[in-house]
Amino acid sequence: MGSAKDKVAGKANELAGKAKKAAGDATDNNSLRAKGAAQEAKGGAQQAKGKLKDAVKGAVDKT
Known part of the structure; x- marks a missing residue:
C-alpha cells in the first residue's frame, strides 16, 4: 500500500476500534x-507505517 492508503486504512481501523470499545463499555462486554x-x-500502527x-x-x- 502507499503511504496515504496506509494512513486512511489506519484511521478507519482506529475509529472502528474506538466504536467497538465504546460498545463494549456500554454493554459491559470485556471481549x-x-x-x-x-x-x-492496529490502526495506530498502520498510520505510523x-x-x-x-x-x-x-x-x-x-538526495
Whole structure:
C-alpha cells in the first residue's frame, strides 16, 4: 500500500476500534472492549507505517 492508503486504512481501523470499545463499555462486554483496543492499536500502527513511508520517500527525494 502507499503511504496515504496506509494512513486512511489506519484511521478507519482506529475509529472502528474506538466504536467497538465504546460498545463494549456500554454493554459491559470485556471481549468486545479487547477486540476494540486491538483494532485501535492496529490502526495506530498502520498510520505510523504510512508516516514512515512518507519520511523515507522525503529522504530519498532530497538526495
